[in-house]
Each structure stands twice: as structure tokens, then as C-alpha cells.
Amino acid sequence: MAEEYLILHGWQNRRPEGHWQRWLAAELESRGASVRYPQLPEPDEPVLDDWIAALEAELRETDPASLVVVAHSLGCLLWLAYATRRAERGADVPAARRIVLVAPAAGTVLRGIPEVAAFAPTLDCATARDALAGSVAERGVVVACTDDPYCPEGAEHAYARPLDLDFVPVEGGGHLTIDDGYGPFPLVLALATS
Numbered sequence: 001m002a003e004e005y006l007i008l009h010g011w012q013n014r015r016p017e018g019h020w021q022r023w024l025a026a027e028l029e030s031r032g033a034s035v036r037y038p039q040l041p042e043p044d045e046p047v048l049d050d051w052i053a054a055l056e057a058e059l060r061e062t063d064p065a066s067l068v069v070v071a072h073s074l075g076c077l078l079w080l081a082y083a084t085r086r087a088e089r090g091a092d093v094p095a096a097r098r099i100v101l102v103a104p105a106a107g108t109v110l111r112g113i114p115e116v117a118a119f120a121p122t123l124d125c126a127t128a129r130d131a132l133a134g135s136v137a138e139r140g141v142v143v144a145c146t147d148d149p150y151c152p153e154g155a156e157h158a159y160a161r162p163l164d165l166d167f168v169p170v171e172g173g174g175h176l177t178i179d180d181g182y183g184p185f186p187l188v189l190a191l192a193t194s
Contacts, residue, residue: 003066005192006058006096007037010073010105011116012044019178020185021072027189036062040078048118051078052085059095065137067096070192073150073175076104076159077119083135084123091134099132099140100191101165103176105150106158125162132163141166141191145173 005028007021015022015037025037036058041050055078059067071079079099086095107120121128132140142165144155151158160167168191174180 004034004062004068005036006062006067006069007035008055008069008071008075008078009037009040009043010071010075010103011046013072014043015039016178018183020176020182020188021070023184024070024189024192028192031193040075045115046074046119048078048081052082055079055082062096064094064096068098068100068192069096069136070100070102070188071104072102073105073177074110074116074119076101077107077110077121079135080104080121080128080132081119083131084128087127087131087134094137095135097136098138099136100143100188101140101155101159102143102188103148103150104142104144104155104159106153106155108153109150129163132165139164139166141168143168143170143176143188143191145170145176147172148175150175 007025009015009021025035028035038054038058040054069079110116110120142155142160146154146169156167176182
């Protein structure tokens with residue numbers, strides 16, 4: 001099991017009790033892991049630069065060789081934007097050991113929501129794939145549902161295949177939120193600790 005974890009929430013998420021991310025943090029901490037689960041600034045009207053600054057502040061206190069990042073929804077796009085900026089700056093060492101992207105929202109959907117449109121990916125697949133690969137030491141994984149309203153084309157087609165990530169489907173889980181019934185989420189725990 002990795003020693004360090006960083007959990008990144010999504011849009012409008014104020015880290016509520018009962019959410020699978022809070023459950024995951026408690027499970028990991030009970031196993032002796034160091035867990036960072038920050039409240040990102042202005043979750044209802046996020047500013048990409050502010051979220052990247054908050055992410056970078058969290059990463060300064062971690063060991064990339066032992067860090068697993070678990071991101072949900074807009075948090076996934078935050079990591080992709082961060083990875084892109086790292087690559088543009090010429091970063092040549094990983095920022096984390098591995099990434100688990102849970103229910104990433106599609107760029108087509110994000111562009112239609114003014115509050116989060118800036119998070120929509122703008123790079124071609126090859127550039128995005130290279131940036132993501134450079135940000136982590138190991139191959140990442142996407143966990144998503146086929147009926148996610150925030151990714152109607154399917155996360156396997158929108159993210160896993162073009163970014164060369166493993167894909168783990170979850171049937172009938174929507175956007176994998178607390179409203180979709182995801183409090184405890186043993187699948188993500190298993191993927192994060194494998």
C-alpha cells in the first residue's frame with residue numbers, strides 16, 4: 001500500500017459526510033496512511049488557476065514516489081490541467097506514483113457549464129496523453145459508469161483509451177456521487193491500494 005494519498009473532489013463538493021471520498025480517507029487513515037483531502041477553493045465557482053495553486057501547495061508536502069492521487073469528476077480535469085502545465089514547464093520527474101480518475105466529466109459537457117468551462121481539456125490526445133504519463137510513474141486507471149450524465153460518450157472512449165489508461169466500468173452508478181448511492185466504495189479503495 002502506498003504511504004500517501006491525495007484525494008481531489010469535484011465541482012460543488014464540500015466534502016460531505018457520507019461521501020465515498022470521506023469514507024476512503026477514513027479507511028486509508030485507519031490503515032496508517034497519510035491522507036490529504038483538501039477543500040479546494042470556491043467549489044461552486046472554481047477558478048482553474050486557484051485550484052492548480054491549491055493542488056501544487058498540497059503536492060509540496062508529499063513524496064511523489066509514494067503518492068497515489070484519487071480524483072473525482074472535476075478533480076480529474078484539475079489533475080489533467082496540472083499535468084499539462086507541468087509538461088509545458090518541462091518537468092521531467094513524476095509528481096505522483098499513480099492516479100485513479102473516478103467519473104471524469106467530459107469536455108463537451110464542461111464547455112456548456114460556464115462555471116467550469118475553463119476545466120475542459122483543450123489539448124490533442126497525444127499531447128494530453130504524454131503530459132499525463134509524465135505526471136505519474138505508473139499507469140493510471142479510470143473508474144466510471146456507462147450511464148454517467150456528465151460523460152455521455154463514456155469515460156472509456158473520452159479518457160481511458162486516448163490517454164492510455166486502464167478502465168474499470170461500474171454499471172448503473174451515474175456520476176458516482178453520494179446522491180447515486182456511493183458512500184463506501186470498496187472498488188476505489190482496492191484500486192488506490194493495489
